[in-house]
Amino acid sequence: MEVAIREAVAKVLTDPTAPDWIAKIDLNPALVGEHVLKQLEEVTKAQIREEAETHIARGLLHLKNAFATDTEMPDSPTDFVPLPACRPVHTARLTVLAVNALLGHAPVSYGSENDGHLFxxxxxxxxxxxxxxxxxKSMRGHTDAVSFPFPGQRDTAYQRIAPSPDVVCLVGMRNPQSVPTMIINLDEALELLNATDISELEKLQFIIKCQGTFREGTARELGKEHQIDGVNVLANRGGGVYWTRFSHSGVAPSFSAPDAAENAIAKFEKACSKVAQPVIIDGGDVLIIDNRRMLHGRSEVGKEVGGRARWLLRSYGLSATHIPNDSFHDGSLFKLWP
Ligand SMILES: O=C(O)CCC(=O)C(=O)O
Ligand SMILES: [Fe+2]
Structure with a gap:
C-alpha cells in the first residue's frame, strides 16, 4: 500500500500542475485526495482499499515510510500553524488526503480548533x-473533539454541532527520540470491566468538557466553552460493537450521578492504562486511528522546541455519511461547525 501511494503522490508532484494541486489542499481537500488516487490503476486501487479497510476495521492503520523526510526538511515549527511550505509537508498532506479518499473519509477540521486549519x-x-x-508533556488516553456528538446524534443545546471525527490522522515528520503514541483498544479495555461497570458507562450521567484546544474557539462561537451534561461515554452499537468518547481530564460524573458512575470511570481508566500499547510514529509514517473504538495518548515529548524536536501533523476524517447537511461553515468545503 505504501509503495502504491508513494508512486501516486510522486506522479502528482512531478506534474507541471503540482502547484495548483498544492494550493487546492486548503480549498477542496477531498478533490485533491481523489486526484492522487486517480494516478493508480483501478486494480491497484481496489487492492489497497481492501487492505486499508481491513486494518481500519480493527481500529488502526499504520502506514510505514509512506513518504520521504530525508531531504528539504526545515527545522521543526513551534506552533500549531503555519505549516512550513516544503516538499515533505506537501507530500505528507497529499498522502493523508489519498488515504482519506481511499477509506471514504472526508477530510475535515473544526472552526473552533486552531481556527479551522485542516492540518x-x-x-x-x-x-x-x-x-x-x-x-x-505526556497525554493520557482520549478521543479527539470529545464533547461533540456521536454520528447520528445531535447536541441538545446546539443542534448544529458536527459529530466528532471518525478518525484522527497523525503524520510523522520527525521523531528522533522515538516518543511513542499510546493506543488503547476499547474492546480490550472493556474486557477488563464487568457488565455493571459497562452499563454505568452507557448511562446518561456524565459531564464532558471540551478538549483544551477547543476551549477558546467554542467560547467565541457559542458564547461559552462547550460542555455537555447528562451524557454517556459509551454507546452500545449492537453486535458487540461499542463506541466511546472519553478523556481522563474532561469526563466526570454528573452532579446527581450515583457513586457507581465514579467507580465505573475509575475502573475504565485503570483498564485503559493496562491495555495501552506504544506505537512509534517515525518520520514518513501515517497513523490513522479510529476515534471511537480506540483512545490515543502519548509519552512525554520532552522540552526541546524547534530544531529537531518531535514534529507530527494532525488532521481528521469523517465519513461523508456521518456529516449532516448543515455542518460546514459557510463557504468552506471542510471546516465543520462550530
Ligand atoms: O502528540 C501525539 O502523539 C498526540 C497528540 C494528541 O493526541 C492531541 O494533540 O490531541
Ligand atoms: Fe488527540
Missing amino acids: VNLVAMRGEGRIAEKST
Missing part, C-alpha cells in the same frame, strides 16, 4: 500558557 503541527511549544505547557 496542524503537533510540536513542543515555548511559553507559559496551558496549551504550551501541555505540548511537551
